[in-house]
Amino acid sequence: MGELLEVYEASTSASLAQYKATHASSISDVSGYWSELAKSKLTWFAPFSEGLSGSFEEGSVSWFAGGRLNFVGKENETAIIWEGDEPGNVKHISFHELKNEVCKIANALKSAGVTKGDVVTLYMPMVPELCYTMLACARIGAIHSVIFAGFSADAIADRIQDAKSKWVVTASAGSRGGRNLPLKTICDAAVKKDRCVGVVEKVFVFDGKGETGSDWEVQDIHVKMTELVAAQRPVCSCEWMDAEDPLFILYTSGSTGRPKGLVHTTGGYALFAMHTTANSFGLSQQTAASTDGPKDVYACVADAGWITGHTYIVYGPLLNGCSTLMFESTPMYPDCGRYWDMVQRHKITVFYTAPTAIRSLMRFGDEAPNKYDLSSLRVLGTVGEPINPAAWKWYFDVIGKGRCAVVDTYWQTETGGHVITNLPGITPMKPGSCTLPCYGIEVVVLESATGKEIETTEAEGVLAIKQPWPGMARTCLGDHQRYLSVYMKPYPKYYFAGDGCRRDKDGYIWITGRVDDVLNVSGHRIGTAEVESALVAHMAVAQAAVVGLPHEIKGQGICCFTTLTDGHTESDDLIKELRQAVRTQIGPFATPDMIIPTSALPMTRSGKIMRRILRKIAAGELDSLGDTSTLLDPSVVDTLSKKVEQAR
């Protein structure tokens, strides 16, 4: 991705110099900076005694120790604007209604035996009940573990087992893009697997739209949630949580096959979600506490099943007292104007989506966005992967009409919220760069081989963070060693993000992508090892090597090379079966783009698969293969590139 020379100046008087001064003072005393904010922004039942304690190295970071809190909201303003799958199927839910619904669900969960510290797995469509249930868990101190509704029964079962989750909440069905999502059927299949039998005590099933899926056959496990909730009182006192008590876990892919459950805390995460939402989208003056002046209509159209939804649909906006839009459908339903139709109907001011969605809409041209009134827009956000300058410019020109800031927010499931982004009206923008660190975040670039901090402004290496911040994940559920070895040990004294980056002469950060075996497909993180293990579980597959493939819309596609076991031969049917195997083990969003059965993979003499070479072959970059002298049999390169050519 080439750097564009243009710099888009910010449009207000707030200056870059001011940002730099605030940032410098925030990182000179991170403990003081975040403690002041925690005192002024959150409501504490018991005050905390200490800001930051602990260190990256020991994996003992703790924020606001001893403080006790839960979240208390406002009353009459709109909290959630829910836009259903069919355009115009809209509900407005006030903070008052939200609190009532949350309390009723909290009581329902309690009546069934859910207690503080229990993990509650949520496998839900994008309906208000998902948000209510997350907050109901928070209210009673239960730990929610939301699983994206695109995951398969196998993937759900793995996560239930890993978290020893006794409780599962789902809906009979959902709908997305006019299609039925048989969530209860998928959940039932997960819960019936051996590894979940004896773990799961109850499956709470909300009435959903569409078909009810399988029968209510397992009566002692299933609870008709809509009925149970209706019977509850809308009052439920909240559990006063320690700042460091877990708020939720969220599974994400790493470079080994097993997804890891990252643990986020109550106090630190809440503050970080609240603060970054207000700052990155410029909400602070308009919504927080003040009742006059124009209100933002804030819309993050991600799925609540990923971290973006947790922080920037649910916790961030609601903690700021800002209304939040929940979008059940897809950008293509019923046509490619859906987002812009929503912007016009709801007068959306802040719109937050992913580069993959922008690229797929851009293909259809300017006609759809030009049909709608987009003048309410003020800030456009992007997240999930680097945005290519062409897509950035389309977003800026055609959607924002050249008047809106485009905030390119870099962060991760692990960071809890934004760590690098421009601030609207403050940071001059460069298309494709996530620009400068957020307040309170000290970003450094390290030499990848030595771990040495690069002191010059212009730098190229791996991205790391030098001081703890409140929103960081504290551990991997049940496996603190893994947490240490993935994030804290690769570069001692630093948090290692797993991304490569370049810093330009102005100190702007350009993310160059993952430096581990994690793919980013349409903004979804997928570990190559997860796909490989799904493939080798098939009896026809002897060996599998999965690499990323440049993809125009998705950013990266999935390319799988497999050798076959004796007695199996290549065929279109086999390729179909293997594709299906990945969908069954992980979910449809991980469907491979290319499967190449082969008699041999490029191996080193010592028996290692050379993925570096496979990545080049998949990308068709044969002129930059690099050193191939360690290859056992150089002729495989030719054979495989011919096959890739044919498969394209």
Ligand code: 6R9
């Ligand atoms: C929020 C989220 C994290 C990975 C991250 C990086 C990539 C996210 C980005 C970006 C360039 C941005 N990433 N935002 N790369 N520019 N603005 O996506 O979390 O699913 O955990 O993925 O996504 O590679 O390491 P998650």
